[in-house]
Structure formats: structure tokens, C-alpha cells
Amino acid sequence: MSETRPPYVIDEMISAKAIAARVEALAKDIHEEFAGTEQLVLVGLLRGSFVFIADLVRELDLPVEVDFIEASSYGNAMESSREVRILKDLRSGIEGRDVLVVEDIVDTGHTLTHVVGMLKSRTPARLKTIALLDKPTRREVDFRADWTGFSIPDEFVVGYGIDYAQRDRNLPFIGKVRFT
Ligand SMILES: O=P(O)(O)OC[C@H]1O[C@H](OP(=O)(O)OP(=O)(O)O)[C@H](O)[C@@H]1O
């Protein structure tokens, strides 16, 4: 892959410890909402949510199925193309089922708006959304997740699954990109 990134450093914004504590609290909320469910389908949005969903699912003491959709709108850029491409769909049907869509970040809102619209047309019993991060000041379409881990300012962030041009997903914390 050709280099698409100018030089940058990463400043820590949210520590791994703070993330873990927040994920634990979010799992309690999810548990409360879905207590008694026959089976909850956790739908992770690839690729960014793979770390969050892995941590969240292990905090959930509920009967769960894990499935994934791959959606992409940024490519290697820092700006949304506003065109959400579905590269991989769910394996399972969700009609009449309880569904929780798990996302890493809501920025412009285009990705979750598109995915939630697509999933609602399949008539699940309940469809809720959770995002680890939210950048409310960047919103271009009106979208609010049912649960949010952290509301953050307008900074380009990486780590804990989130990338800059496919790099830095493996950082255990959330950091902001600063060009040098
Ligand atoms: O609210 P939005 O402006 O739509 O941005 C949020 C989406 O952007 C990123 O995905 P990306 O397209 O970079 O794909 P990735 O998950 O594979 O990194 C991120 O993981 C979210 O899915």
C-alpha cells in the first residue's frame, strides 16, 4: 500500500483503563434493557468495532449471537465520502429478533443512519445502537445512538479498533492524531 499519511504523533485522549470502566458500565445498561431476551444479536460494524465488541460481549451475561456487517465510507481518508458501501452483510436473519448494533464512532452519522435503515427494513423485534465514541459537533445527518461511551470534540482519533488509513487500530487507548 502506498503511504497516504503525512507524519503525525498520537496524543492519548482516553486511557485503556477509562475505556474498560466505561465498557463495564455500558454492559450493565445493555443487560438491563435486554434482560429476558431469548437471544440478542450483537451486530458489529467492521472494521472499527472489532475491539469494542470483543470487550463488550465478554461483559454481557445474556444469550448472544455475534454477527458482523462491513461498512466503509472513509477509505484511507480523514473525511467521509458520505457514500456508505456495504462490503459484507449479516449471515443471520434478524426478523422478529432483538438486535444491538455495535459501532466504534459516530461522526457525520452517515454510516449508522444507513445501516440502521437497512436493518430496520428487516423488521427486528427491537433494534438499539451503541457507539463507544460520539462527535456530536460533526453531525451531518440527525442520528443519536441509544448508548454512547464518550462524547469527544472534533479531533481525528485512532486506537481501540479505530484507524487512520488502516494504521493504529491496535493501540489499547484512544488517541488524537496530531500532524508534526
Ligand atoms: O459517522 P460517520 O461519519 O459515518 O463515521 C463513522 C464510521 O467511520 C469509520 O468507518 P470507516 O468507513 O473508516 O471504516 P472502518 O470501520 O473499516 O475503519 C468508523 O469505523 C465508523 O463506522
Ligand code: HPA
Ligand atoms: O475520528 C475518526 N478517526 C478514524 N476514523 C473515523 N471515522 C469517522 N471518524 C473517525
